[in-house]
Amino acid sequence: MSLLKFASMTCIALTLGACQSVFQPSVQKPLTFTADRSEQLKAGCSGQECPLVNIDTVHVADEPKLDALIEQRLLKMTVFSPEDKLAPSLEAYREQFLRTAESRNSSYLQAKVREQHDGLVIVELSSYLDTGGAHGIPGRGFINYSRQNQKEVTLQDMLVPGQENAFWAAGKVAHNNWLISTRFGNDPEFVKNWPFQQTPHVALLKDNVVLKYDVYSIAPYSEGHVELKIPYSRLRGILKPEWFPGRG
Structure with a gap:
């Protein structure tokens, strides 16, 4: 192959590469979501x-991976016991629930985009099952989706290896701050009966890391889903650098 021909082919390859780079969707540009309500x-x-x-x-x-993940996570929120079978789709779940539901029974499922930043999409999931009693069964969850990696980011993905205890220690500080900011901080019985706990619901928001709690976990039902906020400044050396806003 002549040097001139090789140079020409190299230029074409570089040009194509540049075009692909230009036309590839940027993970920094927010995704557009469409609502589906029924x-x-x-x-x-x-x-x-x-x-x-x-x-x-x-x-x-x-x-499409995020789209499928949202549906799958909503479906998991409909399972309350080992006997419950996971429906293959939301449509199948709706048909199954209505076929067997008794009077005054209802099911609510919601997924909403809470934030998009630094190539992350934070989806908040909610569920509420009403079986006709005094209180229904509410549920919450988060999806931290990395567009760069095209996967959900778990707590293990977020943390520097060996720093899980330090992360929950920072969560306990956030819990103490929450107690001080509420009427419960001066109530020894409340502090004793509703101690700090870990939670599976963790969100990498832009301004802070949020811990969200199911009802009856760290407060009575009447307090709803308590949120604790951990500033990123408290997570240096605990959270992997790539998950700090502005560094992804």
Whole structure:
């Protein structure tokens, strides 16, 4: 091959590479989500006590892995016991629930985009199962989705190896700050009966890392889903550098 021909082919390859780079979607540009909301009553039923399923979710065409993950995580929130079987889709779950639901039973599922920053998409998941009792069963969860890696970021992915205890120690400080900021800080019985706990619900928000709690975990049902906020400044050496805002 002549030197001139080789140089020409190299230029073409470099040009194509540059074009691919230019036209490749940037992970820094926020994704566009479309809403998908529906509410369906049990067939043949009318009135306020009819069983219903309300689904309020989002879809994103540009990230099929995230789209599938949102549906899968919502479906997992419908499983409350080992006997419950995971439905293959939200549509199948709706049909299954309405087919067997009794009067005043209802199910609510929601997925909403809480934040997008630094190539991360933070999706907050909510569920509420009403079986006709005094209180329904609410659930919460997060998806921290890395567009760069095209996968969910788990707590193990977030932390420097060996720093899990240090992370929860920072969480305990956030819990103490929350107690001080509420009426509970001066209530020894509350502090004794509702101690700090770990939670599976962790979100890498832009301004802080949030720990979210299920009801009855660190406070009574009436307090809802408590959020504790850990400043990033407390997580140096604990959180991997790539997860700090502005450094992804």
